[in-house]
Amino acid sequence: MMITIDRFSSLIIVDAQNDFCPGGALAVKNGDKVVSVLNRYIAYFQAVRAPIFATRDWHPKNHVSFKERGGPWPPHCVQGSKGANLHPELKLPYASTVISKGFLPDQDAYSGFQGTDLEVRLKEKGVKRVFIGGLATDYCVKNTVLDALKCGFEIFLLTDAIHGVEVKKGDSKKAIDDMVGAGAKEITIKNLKFVKLART
Numbered sequence: 001m002m003i004t005i006d007r008f009s010s011l012i013i014v015d016a017q018n019d020f021c022p023g024g025a026l027a028v029k030n031g032d033k034v035v036s037v038l039n040r041y042i043a044y045f046q047a048v049r050a051p052i053f054a055t056r057d058w059h060p061k062n063h064v065s066f067k068e069r070g071g072p073w074p075p076h077c078v079q080g081s082k083g084a085n086l087h088p089e090l091k092l093p094y095a096s097t098v099i100s101k102g103f104l105p106d107q108d109a110y111s112g113f114q115g116t117d118l119e120v121r122l123k124e125k126g127v128k129r130v131f132i133g134g135l136a137t138d139y140c141v142k143n144t145v146l147d148a149l150k151c152g153f154e155i156f157l158l159t160d161a162i163h164g165v166e167v168k169k170g171d172s173k174k175a176i177d178d179m180v181g182a183g184a185k186e187i188t189i190k191n192l193k194f195v196k197l198a199r200t
């Protein structure tokens with residue numbers, strides 16, 4: 001299956017942040033490995049001027065998901081911290097849009113659509129097909145994909161550009177099964193057809 005990226009396509013990069021990479025507060029094994037693949041996807045979308053979004057986990061210091069408040073996670077992606085920064089090697093174009101989520105102290109947001117204007121922004125650009133990769137497969141990627149499907153988009157899961165937290169072994173595979181079961185299509189960079197733009 002070959003897929004052409006057109007102007008009704010959009011790339012959503014989920015939480016490619018330092019804290020989800022090795023050395024970070026909530027490190028995903030091989031989390032940093034998604035960055036170079038994501039950069040290749042970015043190049044495709046940029047070439048046809050398809051909109052690119054990057055979500056970021058953006059928690060206040062007293063966030064409800066942190067252990068000290070009874071949540072499951074160590075403090076991570078605290079607003080303004082180095083851990084909350086996008087990975088320094090991610091080549092996000094200047095024209096892309098960063099979507100912050102999980103910024104309310106008492107509410108978690110695993111999905112890039114939760115408490116944000118991401119759906120409105122995609123629909124006002126006429127986007128029909130959404131391509132999703134990033135971190136982590138079993139939490140924020142999964143929830144973002146499931147919400148995107150509910151919004152009515154055609155969803156392509158970038159299986160070569162995701163990694164999972166794996167609190168339990170097999171969580172990533174289960175998450176992929178859930179996403180595919182809900183209608184997401186699995187692709188890798190090899191499925192993309194590069195189309196050179198005509199000069200204008």
Ligand code: VGL
Binds near residue numbers: 015020065135137140
């Ligand atoms: C995430 C755990 C906690 C994620 C965010 O981005 O997948 N996981 N907060």
Ligand code: ZN
Binds near residue numbers: 059065076077
């Ligand atoms: Zn979080």
